[in-house]
Amino acid sequence: MNKNYIYILIMAGVSFLIRALPMTLFRKQIKSKFIQSFLYYVPYVTLSVMTFPAIVNATQNKISGVAALVVGILAAWFGADLFKTAVACCGVVFLLELFM
């Protein structure tokens, strides 16, 4: 049982180092145009990659997952903020799955 705490500490330590090293080591603006551009695109790419196809497989039913994707894209496209977009996605899944 105590061994579990060692496992947890290792997980916590490695997780923190990965997150903290770049933030603490890169104190200055990076000059390279390539790296600047690369880091500029990273958030959009990571989030897009993580959203699809995961959203379709997250629900009980693929149809409601696809509906959540479409509704989310439309809501965000027409200016809904984080909270409203998330609620719209959850709502459409809940409603559709009531009837399936």
Next chain:
Amino acid sequence: MKTYSLKQNKSAIVQGFRDGIPIGLGYFAVAFSLGIAAKNAGLTPFQAFLTSALCHASAGEYAGFTVIAAAASFLEMATITLIANARYLLMSCAMSQRIDREMPFFHRLIMSFFITDELFGIAIARPGYLNPWYSYGAILFASPCWAVGTALGAIAGNLLPLRLVSAFSVALYGMFLAIFIPPARKNKVILGIVVLCFVCSGLASVLPVISAWSEGTRTIILTLIISAGAALLFPRKTDEEVPAHE
């Protein structure tokens, strides 16, 4: 000069807290199922809580629980945690470029501790320098949801109706959409990249060999390739000192 005291940043905390609510709800549902995995791996509810409070990583924690279940070596635990969480290294790099040099150093450490897909996403989506207090506002709601959700999952396995879990589980993705769709609408390059990401990610999840890799690994590889390609083909102008959200 921008200040980083609590007093001046109340509105940032409130805004962060508000944006943290959908994250927290999504976390709760995911954490609940993670708690079930923790229990199956032989962790107590307190240990499950502690893991989530210290690690804040769904895929990383899940991978870790499989290591505990298999009673594998500590080295294996470190390696798997490193691989499953490697994308946070990229996120931390991206965040380091959006930090005001006037900001006290300890904020960097606290913000680093709480880098997750979602908290990174909402922080980086705001224009200009990152405001640590905005992040803390979101953390204030989202982090307890994550840790408590894991503990409850370990205690009470299947209490939450499946229908609610199913609905909550898309909250995170809805937020992701709200982060990258508006800039994609305004910027054709980003729009093209988003479409490309969807296609590549969809393919990667069904193609033989690649689909056998973990989701975390696929995310890292696709992020590296697509971002590097975009940076080569569509470099940003160097005179922008802070890449503003478009």
